[in-house]
Amino acid sequence: MATETEENYIKAIFKITEKNQGAANTNAIAKHLNTSAASVTDMLRRLSEKEYFHYEKYKGVYLTTKGIQMATQLVRKHRLWEAFLVDKLGFQWDEVHDIAEQLEHVDSDELIARLDKFLGNPKYDPHGDPIPNAEGKFTLRSQISLLNLKKSEEGTVVGVRNNDTLFLQYLNKLCINLGTRIKIISENDFDHSKEILIDGEIQTVLSQKACNNLYVKKTIL
Amino acid sequence: MATETEENYIKAIFKITEKNQGAANTNAIAKHLNTSAASVTDMLRRLSEKEYFHYEKYKGVYLTTKGIQMATQLVRKHRLWEAFLVDKLGFQWDEVHDIAEQLEHVDSDELIARLDKFLGNPKYDPHGDPIPNAEGKFTLRSQISLLNLKKSEEGTVVGVRNNDTLFLQYLNKLCINLGTRIKIISENDFDHSKEILIDGEIQTVLSQKACNNLYVKKTIL
DNA sequence: AGATATTTTTAGACTAATCTAAAATTTAAT
DNA sequence: ATTAAATTTTAGATTAGTCTAAAAATATCT
Known part of the structure; x- marks a missing residue:
């Protein structure tokens, strides 16, 4: 410990x-x-x-991966306690940080699992920040365009900016649908195009315009 | 602090x-x-x-008085957290001590006041021990769990901690009801079970868990 | 009361986490 | 490309809490 x-x-x-x-x-x-x-x-x-x-x-x-896992679990604990303090004890969202800062160091996986369940497995804390699950995964609430996804980051497709038929056909051809995972392999500083990996399989390049049109939820980890 | x-x-x-x-x-x-x-x-x-x-x-x-006040507040915090862990999170009464031992050191009077209210200002913790109020006062128990009855002491059954059907059926089989007299014949230091005499007639053994669940009013001899 | 056993305290050392002041390294700027 | 500025590291000290081994004080037992 x-x-x-x-x-x-x-x-x-x-x-x-x-x-x-x-x-x-x-x-x-x-x-x-x-x-x-x-x-x-x-x-x-x-x-x-x-x-x-x-x-x-x-x-x-x-x-390291080990460090990221630990940090993510701390974030999970902190945000679950904040949810408890606000939802159950009636604190204001701006009063809970210091208390959660102490509570997050209490060591018991069982406690956190039960607290999570007691709160109804909330996805977001009172500040709107996402609560990682027991495996450390969480998605950012606000969808972002692929433009804002940096090198080696990953996201899940949640929508498009506008329903331009040509763009949808283009996505179809690339096997990109809702729920498709996209990882940024590299960024091109010249024209801001991005080399991406689709569902861990297909590798291709998207233009700045295409990236801007595609909304994803960023995957942490 | x-x-x-x-x-x-x-x-x-x-x-x-x-x-x-x-x-x-x-x-x-x-x-x-x-x-x-x-x-x-x-x-x-x-x-x-x-x-x-x-x-x-x-x-x-x-x-000193100062020290007693501090100790009493720690006891209050410990027992309130135990009540929370059992009543709200569904822990067993014998699983909560180590976690409460950590939680009791979290520093926030406001937190404890709100927790107390959230739990409905309980007078006793899950072990039947009294919870001091914010001023450090606590009610003496007229009823105690069988756990706290020592060798050769006697008491009258006044209730159970929780209405677990299996436990009530068990009591029924032993002819233990409200008003039944129970005398402690011996205590087993290994597993904290007790040899008891029921209404001066039947002799049997109760486990620690059973003793904890059974409330008696101690007979002053 | 004197010897023995038990309990408590002292002495000296260790680890984790911190500090200030000074030295070393990297970055920025002319 | 030197010099100046900022950043980072080392050196040496401090505090809280702990340890073992040895000394001192108290309690117990004939």
Whole structure:
């Protein structure tokens, strides 16, 4: 089991990398945890032995699969507790963060499974943020166009911007339907076209215009 | 705010003095907290500056009013969480202690007030132990579970904890009803079962689970 | 009362997490 | 391409909580 401090470091790194798209640097983590850069370096050096993340001196840090799993479960716990505090105890949505911050460190899988069920397996917390399931999967609520999906990210098709027949026929030919999984293999900076993988099988290229027309729910993990 | 460790020391001292009627000694605290006597001495010396208790070398320790208040609030929090885990999340009464042990350290008076209300201001936890109110007062039980009846003590059945059909049928078979007198003949330290005498006639053995489920009014002898 | 056993405390050391100040490295700018 | 600025790391210290082994105090038993 990880200590509370360790869990907070993992969560901070997760949040920073989620936002910044790239390694989390020492100063950002220090600011996030309200501690000194020296402390962070120290902690990263010791914690990196536990393989939650990759750490290279002066190069910042990014989570391993193990680290991402841990962070996702923490997010799940945090958001379930927030849902409990608002839905059951009648707190306002802006009063619950600090309490959930404490509750999320309580260690019991059984507790979280039962809490989830008690709340009716909610998909979103009181802030509208998605609650990961026990396996760590969750979809972003707001659908985004494929334009906003970055390299190596994945999403599920949920719709199109407009029902242009030609576009729908085009999608058909590519075997892209509602529910189809799409992964971004690479992005072309010149014309903003994207190389994509359809349902883990077919590989093709979509133009910027096509990407803009296609809505997906982003898959985390 | 006290650290989690500090809170655990206060609670241990409270429980020991509650039982032993007198100062809590070093060894007892060490055993209770599963730590060494040396660590306890060390902790007592440092903690006594915070005026939660009086400490004199070699003489043991007893709580001040401040310490008793703190301990009582911890007990309140612990028992409210246990009630939540059993009544709302469907845990068994014997599964909740370790989880409540973690939850009780979450720091928010507002949270506890709302939890209390949400549970319907319960007077007793799932083990039949009384829950102190926000001011630290709690009602003495006139009814206690058979668990708390010691060897050679006697009581009259006044109720059951929950109306589990199987349990009621079981009681029926043993000729145990409201008003039945029960005397404890012996206690088994291994599995906490008790040998009992029913209405001065029938002798049998009740498991810990059965004892916990059966409420009696203790007969003053 | 004196010897023995038990309990408690001290001494010294360890780990996790933190700090400040100084040194090293990377990034940005002229 | 140097220099300046920002970032990151090291060095050395601190605090809370813990440990073992040894010393000191108290309790127990003839």
